[in-house]
Amino acid sequence: MGGQVKPCLVLVFTFFLLVLASAVSTNRIKFLKQIREVNRRGPYIGLITVFATEEDAFFASGSFKPDPKYPFIDLSGRRFRIGQVRGREVVYVRCGIGTINAVAATQQMLDVFHMKGIIHFGIAGNTNNSMSIGDVTIPKQVAHTGIWDWVNPNSTVDPADVAQLDIGNYNVAKRNGTNLLGHIGYNKEQFYSVSGEPNVAERLVWAEITPHWLRLASSLEGIKLEQCVNSSLCLPEKPKLVVGLRASTANIFVDNAAYRDFLLQEFGVSSADMESAAVVMTSLSNGFPVIVIRGLSDLAGNQQGDNAWIKFGSLAALNSVKVVLGFISNLPHTTTATS
Incomplete structure (x- = not known):
């Protein structure tokens, strides 16, 4: 009996997956169609x-005029609203x-x-x-200004840092000039762009x-x-x-x-x-x-x-x-x- 039930469950599960995949595919096609229509504008x-x-x-301000057909499209939890402002799309x-x-x-x-x-x-x-x-x-x-090297007080300063924040300079009581929070060095950003070399x-x-x-x-x-x-x-x-x-x-x-x-x-x-x-x-x-x-x-x-x-x-x-x-x-x- 158990040997007969198992193949049935597999068939039911497979059918469920096919239905789910079909629904996902249909929604995806509908979404892509909407995007194509929106982008024509x-x-x-x-x-x-x-x-x-x-x-x-x-x-x-009352300046936003929503598109009558596609006023918004939801993507990854965000709502992208489509319309006009001052005659511009x-x-x-x-x-x-x-x-x-x-x-x-x-x-x-x-x-x-x-x-x-x-x-x-x-x-x-x-x-x-x-x-x-x-x-x-x-x-x-x-x-x-959020790329930091947060280092110990006696660490070597990186010469590539564009700025240094010595936290000890802001002590109200200097405590022998020592502050265990050390200092922060600010790094440059790594910027990739279509106009540069890939990678x-x-x-x-x-x-x-x-x-x-x-x-x-x-x-x-x-x-x-x-x-x-x-x-x-x-x-x-x-x-x-x-x-x-x-x-x-x-x-x-x-x-x-x-x-x-x-x-x-x-x-x-x-x-x-x-x-x-x-x-x-x-x-x-x-x-x-x-x-x-x-x-x-x-x-x-x-x-x-x-x-x-x-x-x-x-x-x-x-x-x-x-x-x-x-x-x-x-x-x-x-x-x-x-x-």
Whole structure:
């Protein structure tokens, strides 16, 4: 009896697998058909934000017009929204916090959709005392400041490090000058791109924003930005747009005045965030134009009391959206990935 049941179970299991494979194959074919149809409407401008506050500001602007047939396509847990902004075809996605999420979402967008280039926007911490909360920065260069060699106090310094952070320098009580946390050496990034040799990395610190997009952004410096969150909460000065500074990215939420000052002194950056360098390097690696637009929501730890992004995050996000919309309006309809 047992010998007869076993072949039956094998047949049932095999039939189940065939049905499952057929369903998966059918869904795959349907998905690929959708992508083909969507891409006929391209090429698209890619819009990438990070979290809900930035997304809310973008959709609250009322500028996004969803595609009536394919308003979105879901990929690996992310929703890529297809539509138009200011008459331009766009694909929008909220990537999630951190460099890994930023890389994954950007690469998915570039792999699946017919793209022109990427606009990455949202909020950031302000590390430059000449800038203010509510200002918007469009950097010309972005560094990934999250590649560390964390070494012991008496270890030999790597001459290839681009900067050194000696933690002992920040002791309140020196304790004979010894700090067991040692020091951190900052490494260069390994950058692979379609324009380089296969499997050969370029060593770089600064990823360059696409020059012709940066020049186009310079024409927006007179744009009017919002000063008030509401009738009872306003900034002391009118925010401004600044183009051409430097930005840093690491998987670190910077809310520490000493580290903020270190980033400014050693790298000369005016903003700190957790995604921009990842989006920029992924876009450039694939040969696509890219620009970063970030509203400054806080002083990255240089403020008194709680981090100011709780109060001004929505305002900073709104101002970044206003600049994004202005930039999209100025983009030539003929912009291509190689122009």
